[in-house]
Amino acid sequence: MSNTKVDFAGVAFKNPVVLASGTCGFGREFGGIFDIEKLGGISSKGLTLCARDGNEGIRIWETPSGIMNSVGMENPGVHSFAEQDLEWINSLNLVNIVNVGGHCCEDYLEAVEYLNQFLVDFIELNISCPNVKSGGMNFGIKTEVAREIVREVRKLCKHRLTIKLSPNAEDIVSLAEMCEAEGADGISMVNTFLALAIDIKKKKPVFNNVYAGLSGPAIKPVALRMVNQVAKRVRIPIMGMGGIASWMDAIEFIMAGATVIQVGTASFIKPDMGLAIAEGIRNYMESNKIYDLKEIRGII
Amino acid sequence: MGKIIWNRQLSKDFFLMKAEEKNNAEMGQFYMLRAWDKFPVLSRPISIFDRDEESVVFLYKAIGEGTERFTKLKEGDEITLEGPHGNTFPKIEGRIALVGGGVGIAPFYLTAKTLKEYNPGSVVDVYLGFSDTALLEKEYKEVADEVHINVGGYIIEDIDPNRYDYVLTCGPMIMMRLLYQKCKDTRAGIYVSMENRLACGVGACLVCTCKTSGGNKKVCKDGPVFPGEEVFGIE
Numbered sequence: 327m328s329n330t331k332v333d334f335a336g337v338a339f340k341n342p343v344v345l346a347s348g349t350c351g352f353g354r355e356f357g358g359i360f361d362i363e364k365l366g367g368i369s370s371k372g373l374t375l376c377a378r379d380g381n382e383g384i385r386i387w388e389t390p391s392g393i394m395n396s397v398g399m400e401n402p403g404v405h406s407f408a409e410q411d412l413e414w415i416n417s418l419n420l421v422n423i424v425n426v427g428g429h430c431c432e433d434y435l436e437a438v439e440y441l442n443q444f445l446v447d448f449i450e451l452n453i454s455c456p457n458v459k460s461g462g463m464n465f466g467i468k469t470e471v472a473r474e475i476v477r478e479v480r481k482l483c484k485h486r487l488t489i490k491l492s493p494n495a496e497d498i499v500s501l502a503e504m505c506e507a508e509g510a511d512g513i514s515m516v517n518t519f520l521a522l523a524i525d526i527k528k529k530k531p532v533f534n535n536v537y538a539g540l541s542g543p544a545i546k547p548v549a550l551r552m553v554n555q556v557a558k559r560v561r562i563p564i565m566g567m568g569g570i571a572s573w574m575d576a577i578e579f580i581m582a583g584a585t586v587i588q589v590g591t592a593s594f595i596k597p598d599m600g601l602a603i604a605e606g607i608r609n610y611m612e613s614n615k616i617y618d619l620k621e622i623r624g625i626i
Numbered sequence: 627m628g629k630i631i632w633n634r635q636l637s638k639d640f641f642l643m644k645a646e647e648k649n650n651a652e653m654g655q656f657y658m659l660r661a662w663d664k665f666p667v668l669s670r671p672i673s674i675f676d677r678d679e680e681s682v683v684f685l686y687k688a689i690g691e692g693t694e695r696f697t698k699l700k701e702g703d704e705i706t707l708e709g710p711h712g713n714t715f716p717k718i719e720g721r722i723a724l725v726g727g728g729v730g731i732a733p734f735y736l737t738a739k740t741l742k743e744y745n746p747g748s749v750v751d752v753y754l755g756f757s758d759t760a761l762l763e764k765e766y767k768e769v770a771d772e773v774h775i776n777v778g779g780y781i782i783e784d785i786d787p788n789r790y791d792y793v794l795t796c797g798p799m800i801m802m803r804l805l806y807q808k809c810k811d812t813r814a815g816i817y818v819s820m821e822n823r824l825a826c827g828v829g830a831c832l833v834c835t836c837k838t839s840g841g842n843k844k845v846c847k848d849g850p851v852f853p854g855e856e857v858f859g860i861e
Binding site: 348349350351355356358359371379380384385386387388390391392393395397400542543571591592593594595596597 | 667669824825828829830831832833834835
């Protein structure tokens with residue numbers, strides 16, 4: 327009898343499928359469409375200390391095999407989240423991952439400190455936010471810039487901490503090694519790829535912010551390679567993501583070294599894609615006589 | 627998953643398509659449609675033109691890769707319908723103008739029908755603007771009191787808002803904005819149906835956010851129908 331249960335940094339997931347941050351709100355919307363409690367967990371919409379209205383202009387653009395988005399972290403802020411949504415999320419039989427971003431070190435720290443008082447399974451630290459103090463380059467590009475934020479957050483954060491890495495990092499392996507050295511409990515990877523679309527009729531970028539984040543099946547092989555490279559170098563577990571749109575993709579990520587996988591863009595293909603992936607993983611395990619996913623984790 | 631009952635070309639790029647779907651959809655709502663596996667990634671939000679308990683009719687314009695694929699669908703082909711999504715036009719009565727531009731005419735067939743059923747004493751006039759070819763005039767005449775058609779011009783020039791208690795509109799932003807301005811100092815209350823780009827269709831992803839006087843709203847879930855002053859009153 328196969329068991330899809332996985333342990334990630336001491337937390338049991340009933341299966342390794344998590345809905346990725348930014349694609350599922352706080353779970354309520356998809357919860358009305360399918361039984362989200364059949365998933366392993368949910369990563370919240372990215373939260374910042376204060377509410378943010380997000381970006382102006384077009385926010386979504388379809389590409390061959392993917393989408394680009396420029397939502398700009400529209401969110402109600404951590405206080406509103408804690409008051410309005412946290413209790414509901416915690417009432418679900420799901421691992422509760424709270425994604426936190428910021429635009430300066432103080433914002434991250436204040437948000438994380440505030441969340442210390444609440445029941446949360448993981449803080450997923452999004453270091454792909456523009457760093458206002460360093461001219462807008464995001465925190466997650468340079469290992470030494472990211473180190474500062476990870477170190478300070480680690481000191482303050484009482485929850486388990488997973489760091490969400492940007493594939494736009496100069497050296498994603500060194501970034502992951504730094505996270506482990508600074509005491510992170512896990513790695514979430516990868517966020518969206520910085521990309522560009524141009525409206526050739528208007529002779530202007532599609533997005534007001536010029537560049538936007540590419541996700542979806544288009545990025546899967548690159549994300550998979552990055553997960554594999556990092557998995558070979560760190561001991562902390564990895565939540566792998568990047569274009570996963572089938573159970574076969576999920577198995578690939580697990581074989582590449584991921585413990586948990588996150589499904590994002592694919593939920594727009596089919597709202598209950600995460601569920602189909604969880605079922606597909608179980609069927610694959612049974613037909614291949616795999617009792618525990620650790621038998622195939624990181625075999626590549 | 628539903629099956630196509632028929633799919634008819636109305637003009638160069640406008641199509642009317644009926645699909646099997648048990649539903650209790652209401653005027654102004656939409657479905658996310660897809661007739662392919664994973665690519666294109668996104669489903670297409672399409673307004674409900676008409677419905678009964680067993681089926682839904684969609685009016686769509688072939689403008690890109692997804693809608694082009696819809697044009698190829700034949701009787702018996704399968705289509706995925708997620709919905710109905712979004713809010714509805716308000717159940718109002720009195721003298722009502724329904725103003726659609728281009729594919730924005732789509733919701734007003736069911737809307738006219740519903741409002742006349744709701745109160746047969748209401749006057750429901752339809753104004754349809756097209757860039758080159760008039761469509762569905764006979765069908766709209768069956769459900770509305772008057773049907774005004776404008777081809778190649780500006781449909782909003784044909785409306786006198788003072789004749790109406792309510793104006794409901796759907797179409798290009800510029801048309802809805804000008805109509806709001808035309809209505810705002812009259813007795814007519816105006817509702818607009820927004821057509822932002824969507825991804826999830828259920829309010830989870832925030833790519834369709836619309837700024838309103840009540841803060842950011844999700845077009846797919848809080849809308850697509852908003853009081854005109856909520857959207858254009860803040861500009």
